[in-house]
Amino acid sequence: MSEIKIQIKNLYKIFGKNPKSALVQVKDGINKDELLEKHNHVLGLKDINLDIKEKSIQVVMGLSGSGKSTLIRHINRLIEPTDGSVVVDGEDVLKMNDENLRNFRRTKTAMVFQRFALLPHKTVLENTMFGLHIQNIDEKEANTRARRWIDRVGLSGYEEKYPQHLSGGMQQRVGLARALTNDGEILLMDEAFSALDPLIRKDMQDILLELQDELHKTVVFITHDLDEALKIGDRIAILKDGIMDQEGIPADILLSPKTQYVKDFVEDVNRARVIKAKHIMSELNGQDRDNAMFVDQDDFIDRFIDKVISDKPNCLIVKNKNNDEIGYLSTKRLSEILKR
């Protein structure tokens, strides 16, 4: 198992005039509506615990008002919590002084925003170099690094344009290039693709996954879209009204939702398109290789389901990238999962 990069412990956030006293009430178990009605405080986050693994994509999903954007802003402390701790690489972000915090933001993290938040008075190139200028990195190096990432997100030729002259999808590519140029280990993406058209959103998701394959950043990705969460996330945390309902790998969330809320959420999902072979395989146990079918661990069910129906194999053997056999999958289990 890989190392834990970001550890969020017992995190509370209450908005209002006197959050500390409201905190006592919340810890005593008062609920969100009561808190608002009786004490005029808004419960943002309640007792959030989340370990985010290095080099993985952690999705935080929830509807608007669930506290997901508040949560991501605690990781780089754009928002101060009412209580709890956020530890990154063993260091408590909340105990840093201004200077250390700025350094942490400059070198460890980079953020992509829902509405891009580009600097309208700077060109694409200057926007991309922004993080490096803040760090006073010399112009020549900044330029080279920025151009590399502009090229990488497919914006070559647009270096001298202003953001207003670009479409939403292209603006977010600039946002992504700006974040990647900063070269932090942690990438915070706050509903980064939510404002884009569906087709463009799919493009951007593919770009992100492709880049992640190569860069292995620790990505925290906020979204309200379950399909996006399932497509991108190595793990998914589901927030509702500031409380974390469930956290786990996508397949677990789909196959064994813990609360009614999560159940309602995942009901209409096409499982064949979300669950990969590796999610539902069992351990190899001397299965018969006669009439077996081989599938890749990262194949979604709908990649091989047609072949299963036409070839009628006895079982499926799951292989990893190096072609080692790592698990098996019976046709019975497969049909159970698809029947739900």
Add this chain to the structure above:
Amino acid sequence: MEKLFLSEFPELSRETLRFIKKGFDTSYRAFSREYGDTIEAVFDPVLYFLVWFEKLLQNSPWPFVLICFLAIIYFGSRKISVTIGSLFAFLLIGIFGMWEDTMSTVSIIGVCTLLSIGIGIPVGVLMAKSERAQRICTPILDVMQTMPSFVYLIPVVMLLGIGKIPGLLAVVIYAIPPIIRLTNLGIREVDSEVLEAADAFGANPRQKLFQIQLPLALPTIFAGINQTIMMALAMVVIASMIGVKGLGQPVLKAITNQYFAMGLFNGLAIVALAIIFDRVSQSFGHRIQQHRSGARE
């Protein structure tokens, strides 16, 4: 008795009022006797600069000055029509014998504008950064803009006498509020999401101010500079009452002697200057925000 109380406002007795006013005036006179010279000395560098600038404009050969003006106008506005219009305006001014006065006016307006920018922008920034500064400055600005200018001319003249510096102060007091207000407004209007992004990338307050807030507020600040210039020009006649040379003095003479033509010519010259300053600063303001123009790709 009752009736008298209602029909006449109960006021302080004449004696008391005279005592208050006299006390106020005497102490202010004492203050100005004590510190007048020191305060005057503070303004000496400004005075030297103003005199030097005025002499430079008046004593250089007029074709040279005219060409410099036209060059500035062209590079400021990038508009050939504005440049040609200005050429005719300056030629007419010269032909009608107002060249020297116009140069005086241009020099005092120029210095006042520079002073207003130099003081106004930092004050505006301070107001934008601090709620307390805003609470303190807003009423002061209100007073500066609404107090009849003659009223604050009195203490300025008592303190510094008649001449260029009191005139300069009067003009700056009157003309500086728009640039302060609009700098404050421009900075406060900067998109909070952009500032959050700057925070997320670890920008310090100075980097935020110079790389984001001021550049994004620049169009609004420029509107303030434009207004400041216009208001400074409006003060030219009043400033001439306390000894500032320029187009205001003939106007003043025209009022007292009922010379209609003289007043009209000089008045029109002020109008011409105003239009030139306005067009140039506006087109310059538009040009520095080129990122707002242009079609999407």
